[in-house]
Amino acid sequence: MNGQLTNDLHTFEDDHVWVSKNLDTLLEQYADQWIAVKNGQVVASDPDLSGLLSKLPDPAHTCVEFITREPLEMVL
Amino acid sequence: MIIRGRFIGDAPYFAVHLRSAYFQGLVWLLADTGASRTTILDRDAKLLGIPAEALEPASLPIVGIGGSVRSFLIRDVETALASEGEDVVIRQDLWVVQHDLDQLPPEEVSRILRLPSVMGRDLLNRFNFTCDYQAGNVRLER
Numbered sequence: 001m002n003g004q005l006t007n008d009l010h011t012f013e014d015d016h017v018w019v020s021k022n023l024d025t026l027l028e029q030y031a032d033q034w035i036a037v038k039n040g041q042v043v044a045s046d047p048d049l050s051g052l053l054s055k056l057p058d059p060a061h062t063c064v065e066f067i068t069r070e071p072l073e074m075v076l
Numbered sequence: 077m078i079i080r081g082r083f084i085g086d087a088p089y090f091a092v093h094l095r096s097a098y099f100q101g102l103v104w105l106l107a108d109t110g111a112s113r114t115t116i117l118d119r120d121a122k123l124l125g126i127p128a129e130a131l132e133p134a135s136l137p138i139v140g141i142g143g144s145v146r147s148f149l150i151r152d153v154e155t156a157l158a159s160e161g162e163d164v165v166i167r168q169d170l171w172v173v174q175h176d177l178d179q180l181p182p183e184e185v186s187r188i189l190r191l192p193s194v195m196g197r198d199l200l201n202r203f204n205f206t207c208d209y210q211a212g213n214v215r216l217e218r
């Protein structure tokens with residue numbers, strides 16, 4: 001694995017953790033929207049996932065999460 | 077060799093990079109010992125831009141994911157994980173599950189798209205998997 005890929009994986013991981021830790025703040029601005037996060041910053045948002053993807057140059061390498069107050073219990 | 081995961085809430089996750097002949101990208105996988113197969117769900121299939129020609133209809137039924145779903149295989153996918161030591165790259169088939177989103181009400185679509193893809197036992201059992209929520213420690217080791 002090259003260094004760039006390792007960095008990409010760590011940044012991607014950090015961005016998901018950042019969303020989780022900043023959920024209350026994100027809810028104030030992005031409730032019920034999809035957001036894209038890069039390096040701890042929201043780079044795009046949209047109520048519709050397809051709409052968000054159309055705004056991203058590289059969705060396959062971007063942290064994307066839905067911001068909502070609705071709890072979701074998962075039994076997978 | 078240790079691959080460290082992270083807890084989101086109480087759920088253990090690992091970041092992986094997937095690469096096949098048809099697509100590549102990063103996926104945030106929920107470690108799920110209840111899942112026999114590592115499976116890409118709807119949102120990540122969209123994010124990765126997996127083309128239809130990469131999807132081979134699965135011969136085995138998938139039970140456990142609700143609603144009307146279609147299941148597929150993607151052959152020969154390279155899964156890479158960042159470790160503290162040697163590189164970890166595993167090549168294997170992956171499963172893809174797609175719900176029939178066009179037939180569902182918007183609120184249901186939204187919930188389904190929130191579901192994470194899962195790292196199943198086909199990957200987890202290649203490692204010594206530690207999931208200690210009380211200590212904040214989730215890792216794969218070998």
